[in-house]
Amino acid sequence: KGAYYKEKKAEEEASVPVNPDEEYIMITTIVNFPMYVNHDQAAFIKWGKRRGVRTTVLGPSEWDVASQISFIEQVIPSKPAGLLINGTDPAIANAINMAVDAGIPTVVYDSDIVNSKRHAFLGTDWYEIGRWQGEAMVEMIGGKGQIAYMGIIGLANMEAGFQGLLDVLKDYPEIEVVGKYDDKANVEEAARITSDLISANPDLVGICGFDAMSGPGIGLAVKEAGKVGKIKITTVDTEPEHLKLVRDGVIQTLVGQKRELFTWYGAQFLYDMVHKPNTLSGDDEKAGITNIPFSVNTGLFKIDKTNIDLFESPN
């Protein structure tokens, strides 16, 4: 009898009609940032197509958290089915709460906004990204030598990453960190800093990069200085450029983030909050239950010479 009951539910579920005007909105910052477009947004839009619901991506074109907040606030009146928000900075907490209070299912991805009322978070711990890079680097350089690292200074997630890296390195007294640099997510800047670093520190052995543009920039400068292989590079993200640089042996280790999963499942969570396939009580709302996971760590993955062939670039 119980079994029969379950099946019936399943059939109903399958036959829930989708409303094509049901709109799910993703709000990020630097909305045109290639890494976001190619991973987060691509997966989100793909999900929307599969589900037959409307997906919209909004956000300012610069890294401008205040503006991202204004985007969140300004879409709330239009009562979207759900909001998928890039957790760029703790400062967006108020805006998130505003959405939650307006009764809009709200999921945060990439970095958690702990002090907010968000219904769910999916992402990776940036601290871990730092640790992974650190461990890979330590192994490659045999625990000694000069290294430097760069990213966008002042961003909460980056700083967490830097911390992770430093925490690994501090166990290796023979490793000297020559400096922390701000490449402003700009290839030319990253390249300039790197080649200056190479001139300034002839026996530099490694560089760690933390934003999507660090890798290509560092790689370019290392190539141009003829130091390929002599200077080990670990960095984040898996753009075509990154993969190519790994294939060419310029970058040794990439730490990938499974960003597609952030938004695919993030969107799915929102959908499930709306359509309540699984109710956990007579009235979840009254019971104060959200019927989706509270926090999901999608985990990280590593790309290096050993597995690069499995990642074929779109180009």
Place this chain on the structure above:
Amino acid sequence: MGLPMEKYENDIKLKLTNITKIFPGVVALDDVSLELKTGEVHALCGENGAGKSTLMNVLSGNHQPDEGAVILRGDKVDVPNQLVAQKLGIGIVYQERSLVNDLSVAENIYAGNQPTNRWGIINFKKLFAQAKVLLAKLGMADIDPKTKLEYLSPGKQQMVEIAKALSQNPEILILDEPTASISETDAKVLFQIIHSLTQEGVAVIYISHRMSEIFQIADRVSILKDGKYQGTRIMSEISVDDIIRLMVGRDLVKQDYQSHVGEEVILKAENFNGPDFLNISFELKKGEVLGLAGLVGAGRTELARAIFGVDKKYEGELTLNQNPVKINHPMDAMKLGIGYLPEHRKEQGLFLEMTVEENIVATNLDVAVENKLLQFSKISDVANSYIQKLGIKTPDSKQKVVNLSGGNQQKIVLAKWLLLNPKVLIVDEPTHGVDVGAKAEIYAILKELTEKGTSIIMISSELPELLSLSDRILVLCNGNLTAELPKEDFSEEKIMHFASGTKNMFNKNSEKIGQPVSAN
């Protein structure tokens, strides 16, 4: 000077027929026709705002006429822009400055048409050589054509303007108040050049407010009034008063002013030293008009600027009614009741893009303040009262100053200072480019001030006005005080002697001060 005309027996070089030009609110030119003969010097007279410059701007392609035609050597031409005018052989010395500070003298002279090889590469050697010749021709052999223009004195810069026009060796040369800011000597050079040009058949249109000049060099004169053509006369058959009557529509009462010099010394300067002047000491009495004569670049303006606290780089004691004062900023001077009407109104006197009324109250916004707040109605009232008083020609007090003619602009600068009714007023070239009528009015205003007890220091390069207005004249030469002349020994040649340094009353400080940067 009728000679060239007969030589080219009356063949018409240029005809302007029924030219009309309308600006918003103003009919600048109303059906003006003009004939220009080969080899003549044709003077153009008219009050400020009569339309002289506008007519010339039409002729040289800077304005397009609303009606009328330009007929050059018999066939109708249209002059869409300055370049075409140049090609047609029309050269012009503008009333306003058309030079660039950051370029060399030579490049200013040959703006846009430097000598080049066939790939458009400038031949600087040739450029500087040509410029040198031209400068020499204009009596400026001492000036290196490589000098940056801004290092030249305002007067010399004006000569460069003239050189620029001549460099295109034009068939028709327009001179729009060329002598307004140059010295007598430079003017003489210019007149010689004009003469020799006419011999070669060049026709010259000469605009000036200085009657003496016109009678000196012109063959014929045409008169404009409020944009309307008043007729053309042969110089030999007309008198100054006739011209003025045609210009102004009435006779000018030519009065000579009585002095209002009091006893008490208002201002006393002792051993003033600065980059452009040396050991200047003088006294100024209540109600006195103290003339400051000198060649352009003599350092008069610098002295005035020093007293007024504009340029801090000078030393010397200044006493105002017996108590010593230190002036570090024009505001200090104004608080002490000293005013300064600067020499180059467009650069230093006016806010061209602002309205007439805003300009008039610039020195003293407080006149329009009621219980701590500005009242715009009051600004207009004050302004209008001065527009009346000085007879400033403007559609209304809200007109932008940039659209007014030179003379009216000058009156506005003067109004700024009357507003302050200062104890001491320094006026630097107060009648630059001002028509005879307005001049007379300005003289009257200045005298009226002295009557009320204001003392005036008057810098002027126009000796006649200096002689007629001053109670006493100081002559500067190259930064040195060379003479102090009481009214009884006023005479042009005396002053010229002291001004050019051939004579010196106080030989005590005859050591020359190094010429300022201007020289090299």
Place this chain on the structure above:
Amino acid sequence: MKLSLKLLQDRVITLSITIAVLIIISSIIWPNTFPTFDNFSLVLLNLSIETIVAVGMMILMISGSFDLSVGSVVAFAGGFTAYLMYYWGVYVPVAIIAGIGVSILIGFINGFLVARVGINPLIQTLAMMGIIRGLALMVSGAGIQNFPESFNVIGQTKILGFQTPVWFMLIIVALFAFLVAKTTFFRKYYYIGGNEKAAKLSGIRVEKMKIYSFILISSLAGFAGILLSSRLGAAMSTSGQGMELRVITAVILGGASLLGGQGKILGAMLGTIFMGLISNVMILARVSGYWQQIILGLILILAVVIDIILKKNVGIAPKKYLKKAVN
């Protein structure tokens, strides 16, 4: 007729017209979402911070200068105040005063080096922008949160449906609109912008006045930054990035010119309102990705062209033209 034409000379009028048209059209397209009190109050809230800075920028540009360091000052003042409250437990009012104090100091340094020493304002304020951004990173690093409630209320309270920043904006705009129009002190900036030499010869203490204008914009930026921290309940070292250009754009849209001598305070607010409405409309239209930048750019150009066309109907346009071309 003549009057109406003359009115079109005033950017405040022309821009108001443009904005009105924009509002009407949007209300027709999105009758339920656009012309709502909520929407407008949010639009105003989100442009309030920039408008407060724009007021200072307008005064600076009237005097013929500008300041690129405002964005950094916003971040630094907010961060510094936060730092004092969070790490040193300084009393809220004291911390705020300190935050505005340092902003004034920054403004003074800018003003002194530009007006007295004679450094080109672009270089000076650009350099300052870097320096202060660095200091902002120093004080607020990855960000500071958890302020005393008494601080958060400043920017998070709602009065008559509008959140406090909106009220602060309105007060500041009204105040300075009044001062600039009605006091001799602020009037002098028009003369300085109109012709600096003539202004000096008319007895205006140009250098001092310039220093004051830099102090004014810095302190407004500082206040804006503190207000932002309070509104967000957090201080970010990245806030205010790129604000300088957005503000200058708004102010020029509002009638200022890089040459100086022109502009009204009200114009500054209209400029930011126009920009704010555009981005609001684009959100409602769900314009996304690169289209956002493309369309924003096109609208900007369009807005200015409309303004020029309106002016052109009056004879003196060609000259206005030339002037603009020089700006």
Place this chain on the structure above:
Amino acid sequence: MKLSLKLLQDRVITLSITIAVLIIISSIIWPNTFPTFDNFSLVLLNLSIETIVAVGMMILMISGSFDLSVGSVVAFAGGFTAYLMYYWGVYVPVAIIAGIGVSILIGFINGFLVARVGINPLIQTLAMMGIIRGLALMVSGAGIQNFPESFNVIGQTKILGFQTPVWFMLIIVALFAFLVAKTTFFRKYYYIGGNEKAAKLSGIRVEKMKIYSFILISSLAGFAGILLSSRLGAAMSTSGQGMELRVITAVILGGASLLGGQGKILGAMLGTIFMGLISNVMILARVSGYWQQIILGLILILAVVIDIILKKNVGIAPKKYLKKAVN
């Protein structure tokens, strides 16, 4: 003596002195790492792209204008060329010509709208900056790579120890230094910048000339962008971001003024070299994190102050002074 003082009026000289001093001191402090051929050639390589743009910016600023859209044009031209080669398999030379072609078009639009229609250059080029950045994202959103080798060699070949971009930079600087110094055509920009009205009155076609200058900078930026793609072996939609301000700063350091009429092409290169050396030296000095921005700012100010002090020694300083303060 008098002569040497006169020389100090020329920013090219004063900046060269500053750079020389910087190099000497650094060579003393870091004898083995700083004064090496590798270091210099890398410094030059990293400033080559910006310098090519700076040449165009210098000419534009001599004429009294500027262009904020260059950074976007760099990204777009590079992306567009890459797009043609990669997706349509267009022949390398054709693709390059096309890339420069669109840049010329962009420049024409900027120039036309600024010079003829009379849009304020700041607004116009800022708007264009957004539009073109959007287009850049459109063509090379994901980033394009794997170009034909014949394209990559353009920017990746080494000749006499210098990589090709350095040579392109030197050629372009030399070429335009010559043209601007020696041809009537380019000299005209000094008249336009020095006194636009006077230029018109002297029969110079101001509007046409302005349009040409915008076309020139855009095509230089386009070329720079293509060169960058070739050097990177990839086209990235984010490249050139923030370049406009860095270039303008370098050009002003090199002697240009926002008022126009001043500057030499060589100055533009000296400006970028100075900036490049500073960041190089800072990394040698182990300056890192936010200290980089702070110290860079301080050095910028210092450099200008030195320049002013050098000039001050000459009599006419006060006049110059006044000018600067206005810039």
